[in-house]
Amino acid sequence: MASRGAWKLVHLVLLFAGCGFGYDVVYRRIFAGLGLTVTGEAELYQNFSSVRCASLCSIRLSCFSWAWEPSSWECKVYTSLSSTSARTTAPASTLTYGIIDGYFFENFPSPVAMSWAEAKSACESRGAFLAMPASQEQTKLLMQWVGYNYAWVGIWRYSAAATWFDVFDNAVAGLYWAPAEPxxxxxxxxxxxxxGGLVTTPTTQRTYIPLCKALP
Structure with a gap:
């Protein structure tokens, strides 16, 4: 199960004098020891420290992951992740970090069929809730993190209604639907x-993994 393990953290606090804004970002190391990194489009920089690499990612709204090679000080800042569960091979020494934000998956790595309601209960049994990231880029990161194609997420509606709700019954907008959906x-x-996005799904059991998020 991809859960709330003891990953190495990079807690980056950036304050830009005279700009009136700052960033407080927590990155977690992913794929440690697996010889993998994320798959997507990246900006490549040479002779960058890991802190500088993290800083570049933090000021790009579309960046949720970066990778740093300590042997060469090569930095990759991922500006667009691919819609795939396939990861890219990398040297075992490569350090890849992502913005996980308390998300984790239940019913994994050996998923069994469950309904959306059962997925919601599975998250709640862990003191969490069935969630849906606001950014599709973060969702793509999470799916690559576990290398799986299907997840239950925390949105629902009344039959054929236009408005969708989260598990706390709040209306949600800005949903990143797949083509021809909902x-x-x-x-x-x-x-x-x-x-390539969110899909409306019948209330049948499916071998989807619940995308959970820890409560604050």
Whole structure:
């Protein structure tokens, strides 16, 4: 199960004098010891420290992951992740970090079929809730992190209604639907990597993993 393990953290606090803004970002190391990194489009920089690499990612709204090679001080700042569960091979020494933000997956790595309601209960049993990141880039990062194609996410609606809600019954907008979605009359939200976005799903059991987020 990809859960709340003891990963190495980079807690980056950046304050820019005279600019009137700052960033407080927590990155977690992912793929440690696996010889993998994320898959996507990256800006490449040479002779950068890991802190400088993290700083560049933090000031790009589309960046949720960066990688640093300590042997060469090569920095990759990922500006767009691919819609895939495939990861890219990398030297074992490469350090890859991502913005995980308390998200984790239940029912993994050996998923069993469950409904959306059962997925919601699975998250709650861990003191968390069935969630949906506001950014599709972060969702793509999370799916690459576990290398799986299908996840239950925390949105639902009344049959064929236009308004979608989170698990706390708050209306949500800005949803990143896959092409031809949302499809009526299905009521439950899932994220499917092959479809490239959110998909409406019947209330049947499926081998999807619940995307949970720890409560504050």
């Amino acid at each position: 499809e009526d009359p299905y009521e439950w939200g899932s994220y499917r990597v092959p479809s």
